[in-house]
Amino acid sequence: ICFWEDCSRESKPFKAKYKLVNHIRVHTGEKPFPCPFPGCGKVFARSENLKIHKRTHTGEKPFQCEFEGCDRRFANSSDRKKHMHVHTSDKPYLCKMCDKSYTHPSSLRKHMKVHESTPSASDSSPAASSGYESSTPPGLVSPTTETQSNTTLSPASAVHNTTSHSGLSSNFSEWYV
Structure with a gap:
């Protein structure tokens, strides 16, 4: 359970300790996962977000379109999901x-x-x-990963310490990638 004052989770327990640790970073602004590529400078609160980000440097695209005859590939599953609408009449x-x-x-x-x-x-x-x-329901529009918690906090309510351990200013949009 997160006991941070004014936390929007309202004392809901986490199913695993690592999820609580990741969640606390929303409050502290800690981003312990820096991108190792020279000159990039991006830092992340979650290792999964760093893993996805690294693909922008490597060009890796492990997510292939599941539509028969389409060879498009994507760096993350949410981009593939957005692409799937081109194969249907769905215009959400x-x-x-x-x-x-x-x-x-x-x-x-x-x-x-x-x-x-x-x-x-x-x-x-x-x-x-x-x-x-x-x-489309909000969960399908915003980029998320299957391993993310279903918790969504507004950046304004999460700010208590707006600098990471490296002294860089926090960029909250990276937290929800």
């Missing part, structure tokens, strides 16, 4: 500013540029004004 990435939808989030991001000069004044919340929407 919906534009909130018009009726268009897309098979991949990058296509929606590219499309959103046509709306940049006409921001929506109907809703002032950051999420609504972004124009992004997905009919």
Whole structure:
């Protein structure tokens, strides 16, 4: 159980000690896994995230598309999952500013540029004004790994110590890769 003050897990126990150790790093900002490639400088809170990141340097792509006849390969399973929509009529990435939808989030991001000069004044919340929407459940949209905990903390609630042991400023987006 995490006893960190204001932890959003609300005293839910961890099934394994290593998961608690990994979780505590959300609060402390510790990132003990540096990328060994010269000049990179990235550091990670979880060894699994470092393993996935290293593939950006090595070019390794162990995840092959499971659609018959498609030879595409990916460095991580979440990119493969996003790719699978191109083989179906499923277009889960919906534009909130018009009726268009897309098979991949990058296509929606590219499309959103046509709306940049006409921001929506109907809703002032950051999420609504972004124009992004997905009919896919959030767990399928965000990049995750099967070994990650199902816990999601907002970076703002997790900040107690914003520097890692190496003195580098924390980049919370790396925590949820």
